[in-house]
Amino acid sequence: MYRTDHGRRGQANGEGSATRGLARAFDQLLPGDVPLRIDMYDGSSAGSPDAQHGMALNSPAAVSYLLSAPGELGLARAYVSGHLTITGNLYTVLRTLIPLLDTFGWRDAVRLLRELAPGHLHRFTPPEEELVGRIRRGWFGLRHSKGRDSVAISRHYDVSNRFYEMVLGPSMAYTCACFPEEGATLEHAQWHKFDLVCRKLGLEPGMRLLDVGCGWGGMAMHAAEHYGVQALGVTLSRQQANWAQKAVVARGLADRVEVRHLDYRDVTETGFDAVSSIGLTEHIGARGLSAYFRFLSSRLRDGGRLLNHCITRPTSTAPHRVGPFFDRYVFPDGELEGIGEITSVMQGNGFEIRHDENLREHYARTLAGWCDNLDANWEDAAAEAGVGRVRVWALYMAASRLAFERHQLELHQTLGVRASADGSSGMPLRPDWGV
Structure with a gap:
């Protein structure tokens, strides 16, 4: 490899x-x-x-x-x-x-x-790719404040769009794919993941979708292109936003998709029919979950749906904060909760839980695909982002793949609905989105 x-x-x-x-x-x-x-x-x-x-x-x-x-x-x-x-x-x-x-x-x-x-036993200066520890990081601001979150997101995602193209492939999807059958390619599985989210959200032409933590815009563009919705995507990464804005124009979707370089907390529009949160909860922090889901609920109309897709701990008693390697090299200030904690907070902040699905084996396969892509592009990736950064990504993706395989991590898609005052949800009697 x-x-x-x-x-x-x-x-x-x-x-x-x-x-x-x-x-x-x-x-x-x-x-x-x-x-x-x-x-x-x-x-x-x-x-x-x-x-x-x-x-x-x-x-x-x-x-x-x-x-x-x-x-x-x-x-x-x-x-x-x-x-x-x-x-x-x-x-x-x-x-x-x-x-x-x-x-x-x-x-x-x-x-x-x-x-x-x-x-x-001698002290050596850490590699330049390493961020300072949590205590010294306090000068960035309070944990999960807007300023500190902006620094943390930039640290991870503003590496190089070209680097991510080499690792992720054409989909530019940096979240768990969903493999519809044995032998499906990574690209097909990422397409299927976005389509599955659209179907779980019940998207139809003319609906309004808010995609928080939209990355390079894949979900917003898929929903607009294949389901006819008006989509707003927001990301704290300036490089992601710039790439996505160009992609929206190139795919002829500028009249249906808008991508903003913006903190999700600064979205002022309300009345959305659906919200997709794919891979953002990991950056929120356990103490911020209540405010997060309460805010997303406030952006939805009655009967509106939220699909929350995130990495979780396998229990609700495990520590929230990621280990020192992931914190200093990969996801600064990242936190993971058990799915029981997440659904409990969702329930307490405006959402009725209607469906949950664990895709942890799919994430192991997704990471294996990213590892293969990095290996195939090793020299070019090192020239683009530096050999130290490439080694960081190689180590983190291989270790993460192993963690999902060993059931040390899970990946859950949780569907919630903001029920109307009279209790109506607008949900089908049984799930109608297929596999």
Whole structure:
């Protein structure tokens, strides 16, 4: 999958005893029957000698990153900086390595520190792709304030439209696809996802749709082109808005679709027939969910529908905030809730829940498709966005794919309706949108 952009291993440099301890330590972590190999910068190795997949620690800095920030953050720093590189397939390496790390207890950590710290426990400056920690980030403003959300969204989405074209493909859809049958292409599955949302919302010609967090405009354009609606899309990413505005004109939809560079909270229009929220809830924060759904309800007419499509935790007791790698490199200030929390807040803020569907296996397939696209365009993507940024995306997408496969994440589409005062919903007796 990910082509080898590895640097050369360093040479032994007077740290003979430390490097022998390094190989011995990793042999205890990675038994020989595990189909992975770890090559050290002094020429030694741990794990299975014949394994086609593994990693290379190219310098003492790789070990220092791993020891100074144990877990996902240290691994990410070493990989993004190029001090740790992948041999073979990144997803295969993570799929094999992470279950081993899950069984890695505090006694193992103490042993590694005792053995390796004398020669390798040094602080290194994080890669330039890393955002400062949550506490120091406070100068951007209060968490999920308009200003801080704008910075967070820009950090992730304003990388380069050309970069996203290489990763996402022609659909420019950066959310979970829905595969209608085995063997469906990623592009077909993204088209099917947008169409499924339109059908769940009951869209008909002449209706008005508000698409919050509209990205590059795919949902708004699909709804206008295939269902004859008037669509307004809003996004906090200026680059997304610019790309979408040009695409709207190119597809001859300027009379039916408007895309604004705008915070959803600044939408003043009301009386919409439907609202689509595809991949925005993850940026709202648990404390902001009530205000979020209350605002969306206020934009709808009686009988209007909301389709909320978002990543969720598999339980309602898991921590909301994402881990340090995702927070600093991928989704600053991102938060995930359990589907029970989300539906409860929807119910408490104007919505009757009419349908819910879990598409987590579809997201694993979607991420696999994005990984393939990145691999096929690795050199061009690195030239466009920088090799460090490309490594970030490679690591985050492979890790996310694994999380969905292992049921550490879910993806839910939840349909709610703003019922009329007399209780009428305008919903069919049973779902009528098919597969």
